[in-house]
Amino acid sequence: MAVTDDARGLLEQGRTGQRLPGRSEAAARAVDDVAVFVESFAPRPRMLVFGAIDFAAAVARIAPSSVTA
DSSP states (O other), X not given: OHHHHHHXXXXXXXXXXXXXXXXXXXXXXXXXXXXXXXXXXXXXXXXXXXXXXXXHHHHHHHXXXXXXX
């Protein structure tokens, strides 16, 4: 199905968009005005700090408290 392939492509790219089915698919379903909206959610960025030097300690202190373990 073309819409399914388009939706999977959008999700793999992390993009949000609207897809309209092709004429042959719309004719087969006898539906003229069909649109599929795909919303992609990306995970929050993470930063891992390694090291026992002053710079690593300073970066770890400025990180939001919800990120530190």
